[in-house]
Structure formats: C-alpha cells, structure tokens
Amino acid sequence: MTELSVNVNKIALLRNSRGQDAPNVIEFAKKFIDLGVRGITIHPRQDERHITRQDARDLGDLIRPLDGIELNIEGYPSEEFLQLIEEVKPAQTTLVPDAPDQLTSDHGFDFHSQAEFLKPILTRLKKTGTRVSVFLDPDVEQVQLAAKSEADRIELYTEEYAREFSTERHAEVHQHYHDAAVEANKLGLEVNGGHDLNLENLGKFVSIPGILEVSIGHALVIECLEQGMPAVIKQYLEICANAAR
C-alpha cells in the first residue's frame, strides 16, 4: 500500500489572495484527515507565497498528537528552514533544491555536485528525529549516490512521468522510474513520489513496487473543485490501497 500525503500549498495560496483566513489551512487539513488521509505535506517557500512558517507551526501542533498521521515539510535547506524543522519536528522532511524565485519545484538534487553540501544538513536534521527524504530525478546513478548519504528516503520527481503519461514515451519513462525505485530499495533507500500526479496517472505510477508515499496537491485541489473532496479522496485512497507492494 502507498500512503497519500495531501499537499495543502494551494489552500494557503487561495487564503493569501484575500488577506483573510479563508480557506483556513488547519480546517482543510482536518477535513482531509477526517476523509481518511494519513499525511499532510506543505512547502513553506522563502517568500511565503502560500504556506507560511506559522502554518507549519500550527500544522505541527495539529498533527503531532494524532496517531498514524504524518506531517511532511518540504523545502530548500536554508538556515531558516532548518531552524523551522528543528522547532516543528515533523515526521518527515523532504529537501528540495529550489531557488527562492522558482515558480515551482522542477528538478532533483545532483549528488555529483551537492553531496558535500547536503552531508552536514542531513546529519543536523537526523538529530531532530525527522525522517529525511531528498528530491531526486529518476536517475539510477543519482540513486546510487544518494544511498551513500544519510538520507532515509528519496522522493522521485514525477513531473516527467505526468508530462509523458499519454505520449508514446510513456513506457520508456515509466521504466526509468521503475529502475530508480528498484535500485533505491535494493540499496536500502525508501521511495516516495510527487509532483503533477493526479487521478489519471497515479494508478500506473504506484504499480511500481515499493512506492511508500505520494504527495499530491495541485491536481488534487483542482479535482476537488470539480468533484468534491469526499469523492476525490475516496478515489485516491482506493488507488493507493491497490498499489504494488
């Protein structure tokens, strides 16, 4: 089974657009959890365009006492981000190599050039007790290098998977993700996935063995607007329950 972690960045984006507190991020996290979701993901970016650092603290307070529910905080490992993780102590921290002005996440770490940069950061984060995941392109060589680090997991960056899902390249691209996931598991790295996943492409993605968690936000919020939260979450949970082991 694969766990679904709902990314609530876009709930916060809508909230920030009016300078009031509607939609309330905490209330929507509770609604997702009440529908059976066992993970909430946020990405507090440096400019706080959507999720703020206070959201992270408030969600940490909400989720910390809830058995079996995990908070996953994603972000670039700036000093400010690392201090936030040390304060909130989420179940999982996912490091992404995003620049402050990036529109969205669009690449994984390069362990050829960034392994030394990440080494003290991973050591520091592990001391907080958080599980550490690193955002990675589906590249077997990168997986092999990441396996030599203190990372517990990788998160496969699935934008290409989604982009090519309905093209003639799908089988080739799917194989890349499959090979990266199998190599990671062989080397003792656990595997998550995320970015641009949706109800259409998720089933095939989680047919790859060993995908422990998918974090989904952008498309999920759009689908909730179209179909309603209960129907959408029901479909996602059914897909995740039928994932390859």
Ligand SMILES: CC(=O)[C@@H](O)[C@H](O)COP(=O)(O)O
């Ligand atoms: C790491 C990843 O692929 C997504 O969580 C991404 O961080 C979403 O960020 P935005 O919601 O700001 O596009």
Ligand SMILES: NCC(=O)COP(=O)(O)O
């Ligand atoms: N790590 C991926 C994530 O949290 C959500 O990405 P998206 O579904 O908003 O593209």
